[in-house]
Amino acid sequence: MSRPIHGWPPAAADTDASARPGPPLFRDRERISAPMLGALLACALLPLLLVTLRILALADPAPPGAILIGDWLNRTLTLSWVQAGDRDVVLYILLLPLAALLTALTRLTLGIRVLGFRAILIAFGFQEIGLLPSLLLILVIAGTVVTVRPVMRRLGMPLYARVAVILCIVALTMVAGLLGGSWLGSATLWSTAFFPVVILAMLAESVADTVARENLAVAAWRTGSTILLAAVIALLGQLTPLRELVLACPELVLTQLALIVLVSEFLDLRLLEPMQTRLTEGPAGSTTRGTVVIARNRFGEPPLARRTPAAPKRYRRAGLQHVVDSLRDHGFRVRVAEGDDRLPQCLREEHRRCQARGGTPLVVLNLAGGTHGAARLAQVPVLCEMLGVPYTGPAPQAPALLDDREAHRTTLAAAGLTVPQRLTPAQAEAFLDTPGAAVTVRPRLQADHRGRTVRSRRDLQRALVEQERFGETLLEAQGEGRLVSAVLLWRHGATAPEVLPLVEGRSGAYRASRTLPPAARATAEDAAHRAAQALGCRDLARVDLHLDGKGTVTVLQVAAIELPRPRGALTCAAAAAGLSMGDLALHVVSRAVAGAGLAAAADATPRSTSPHPTKETTECATSASFVTA
DSSP states (O other): OOOOOTTOSOOGGGGSGGGOOOOOSOOOOSOSOHHHHHHHHHHHHHHHHHHHHHHHHHSSSOOHHHHHHHHHHHHHSOOTTSOGGGHHHHHHHHHHHHHHHHHHIIIIISOOOOSTTHHHHHHHHHHHHOHHHHHHHHHHHHHHHHHHHHHHHHTTOOHHHHHHHHHHHHHHHHHHHHHHHHHHTOHHHHHGGGSOHHHHHHHHHHHHHHHHHSOHHHHHHHHHHHHHHHHHHHHHHTOHHHHHHHHHOTTHHHHHHHHHHHHHHHOOOOTTHHHHHHHHHOSTTTTTTEEEEEEEOOSOOOOSSSOOOBOOTHHHHOOOHHHHHHHHHTTEEEEEEESSTTHHHHHHHHHHHHHHTTSOOEEEEEOOOOSBSTTGGGHHHHHHHHHTOOBSSOOTHHHHHHHBHHHHHHHHHHTTOBOOOEEOHHHHHHHHTSTTOEEEEEESBSTTSOOEEEOSHHHHHHHHHHGGGGSSEEEEEEOSSEEEEEEEEOOTTOSSOEEOOOEEEETTEEEEOOSSOHHHHHHHHHHHHHHHHHTTOOSEEEEEEEEOTTSOEEEEEEESSOOOOTTOHHHHHHHHTTOOHHHHHHHHHHHHHHHTTOOOOSOSSOOOSOSSOOHHHHHHHHHTTSOOO
16 A cells, blocks of 8 residues: 655655644554454464463363363463473473563663664573673673774774674684683672673674764663663563463463564554654764765675566675765765665655654765666665655666666767667677677666677677676677776856866776877767766766777777776776765765755864774775786
8 A cells, every 4th residue: 555654755744843743642654454453353362262261171160161171271382391401491382472572562662772683682691690790701802892893894804703893802802701700709790701702792783883883872772771681671581470370371382472563553653763863963063064974785686576687786786885984074964874665764764763863964975876677777866866865976867767778879979979889699600700899788678787899700609698687788889999988076066067187907907097198088088078968967976988099989888887896997986087086976975965055064074084994095096006917
């Protein structure tokens, strides 16, 4: 059922705080049909009816009908017979749904952000060694990992290596607890070695990740909330009446399952979220410039039914931490989100937080290539347009046009630009007989997939077979000459784009072009400017060009979404212009904020490259003095 988005965009009346209605007692999202709602209520009430029959069977005198059913339930559908030595393990299982229900209420109804469901695991750790030793151990481990994790990131350690290091830190801390407890005769230090290791490692990594993605105040708040929730769960788990009840009546698990679904439908109120935002991020206006949601595609979730080619893997491999760090240094709050069907919910959450901070700007930095299907480059712009959220990059029409290679070529040709000659398979075979000739085999749709350049008939046939999965294939002639890429940047406040220093290279490794004659450089920059304008690009774009010996410039491809890959065209062009990737991100974000008519509190002029340049920027700046052979 199609429904308006709750609270988005804000109505005119919402600008008056006194006119805003309070939170509803219940919020029906209308996602559960009436028959399903009836089934959920039945699942919730049936176990309660069975518990009632159990109790009546034990009463004196008991109703005749209840004796038969209740007595059978008390004899067969029970776990009270479990031996004392095994009861703790069984109780962990039976109390898990209750702990999950409490976590859902904390996050959805109260709106208190915690570190996922780690509170349940921590509660089990509390039950193992007690509250005080657990808190001491968590404090030491979390503090150590928060200190060490930035060093691991600067070293470029992948996730599995970082987690392995964290496990080693946890082991060393526990060994130190054993030795210290033995030397000092401290039972508290000694008991820390018996806290579950994996739970500690997961908690420490989550705390460090929150510090990196948000800030120390947010991480401290979420960690404290998680520990408090874990203490409540652990306390409930120690109540003897509750333990006996779940053992005697295991059917109550079904009630808790139904309640979790009903909470998500009717009690998703997030009552304390505005207060939490003020506590962790300061009062309205103190968060300076606003929130930037970086949309990317990292995980590549498969489609529900029809299989279509996915986005290229380079979208998943791009490193964005230096962009995130730079935007935060310039006063923005940054969140990285998946550019798929989860993005609208993320934007709703961030919109609520911006409203709680007094209506600070919310902007999407679009670095997503889409998930699957036709015109996937336009998926994130379409979602942003639908929700009314400002975003960087071109409007949906341009990415959809860029996704169709034939429409791409036709538009450029209509603008008076030279495009590669299109060939039939027979013409391509004849063309390859020419010395030095090459043919590029590209898919017509999903044009951001790299084409394959072939120089023989045998390689041509192989390339055609490889490209069959994309559907229609285009063959384009490629003569001898230089391959040059131009990066265009629309600076904040400027009416026309700036062409950054041209770069050239092959196999994805680019270097600044230093030997291009001034006339050829000017012609290439003019062609790049006209191509980007013809295809509706804005904010940032890359134009690939071919320059032959006669001075002809052929536009090979225009990319409206460019990723900050190591030694890629964007990174190297920015380095040659004296800009960091964070500077580029700041330019396009500030322009998007201003273009939406929103007020940015800080100066839009970016600072110079950070004193600790990224590995990618350093490599490209070093290679800028060399010329591609």
